[in-house]
Amino acid sequence: MKLFIKKKISQFFNFNQKNRDVPVHDSFKKNLYEMDQNTKQNDFLRFINDKQFKFTDDWITNKTNIMLNIFENYNINPKEILEIGVHEGFSTIFFQYAFKDFHTDVIDIFLNDTRKKFESNINIINPKNIDIHQTTSHNFLVNNKKKYDLIFVDGGHGYLDVIFDLFYSFQCLHINGLLLIDDYDWKDENKDKSVRLATNNFLDVIEGSYDAIHQGQFAAIIKKKNVVLNQQL
Ligand SMILES: C[S@@+](CC[C@H](N)C(=O)[O-])C[C@H]1O[C@@H](n2cnc3c(N)ncnc32)[C@H](O)[C@@H]1O
DSSP, X not given: OHHHHHHHHHHHHHHHHHHOOOOOOHHHHTTOOOOOOOHHHHHHHHHHHHHTOOOSOOSSHHHHHHHHHHHHHTTOOOSEEEEEOOTTXXXXXXXXXXXXXOEEEXXXXXXXXXXXXXXXXXXXXXXXXXXXXXXXXXXXXXXXXXXXXXXXXXXXXXXXXXXXXXXXXXXXXXEEEEEEEETTTXXXXXXXXXXXXXXXXXXXXXXXXXXXXXXXXEEEEEEOSOOOOSOOO
C-alpha cells in the first residue's frame, strides 16, 4: 500500500515536472536580437575543415552565426576570456578564430582523455594565450581574483552548477562584459529546466544590472552594474 502511494506521488510529480515549462525570462522578450547571416561564419566553417581538428561532438557551430553578430553589433573585443567547460576545445577554437590579441583561461574537469584531445586540437593553431585549469569551476571561481571581458558558461548543466557558475562569473565580469550562457533552450528532459530555471533565477536577482541581448540556444547578457551579493558587515 505504501509503495503504491509512493508510486502515485512520484508519477504525479513527474507529470507536473514534464508539463511545467520554464518560460523565457521577461527581460529577453523586450529585447530579442535579430539574426542575419554573418559572412565570417562561412569562413569559420572553412577554417575548421582546413585545420582538420578532431572533434567528437559539435555543440558550437550552429551558434556561431549569432555569436559573431553579437560580437560585431556590440563591439566585443575581449582582452580576457574565461571559458567554463571546454571539452575537446571546439568553443575555444571558435574564440581563437573570432578575436585577436587576447588571453583565455579555460576550466574543465577533463574526464577520461579529453584533456589530451583538447590539447592536441589547440596545438594545431599553436596558441600562446591559453591557460588550462583542470579543476571544477567551483574550485577555480571561489579563488579567482581576475576580471574578464567575456565569459562562456558551458560546464556542468545541473541547476546548482549553472547558478553557481553564473553568480560567480557575474562577479568577475567587467562592466560592459559579455556573459554567454549555453543551452538556455536545452530540450533534454529536466536538464533544459535546470539551465533555464537557474538562469532565470539568477537574472531575477541581478535585475537592473544587465542588458538582455539574446536568448535561444544560448543566452547572452551584458553587465551594466556591479551587484553586491554577499552580506556587508
Ligand atoms: C558541453 S561540454 C563543453 C563544450 C564546449 N564548450 C564546446 O562548445 O565544445 C561541458 C564540459 O564541462 C565540463 N564540466 C562539467 N562539470 C564541470 C564542473 N563542475 N567544473 C568544470 N568543468 C565541468 C565537462 O567535463 C565538459 O567537458
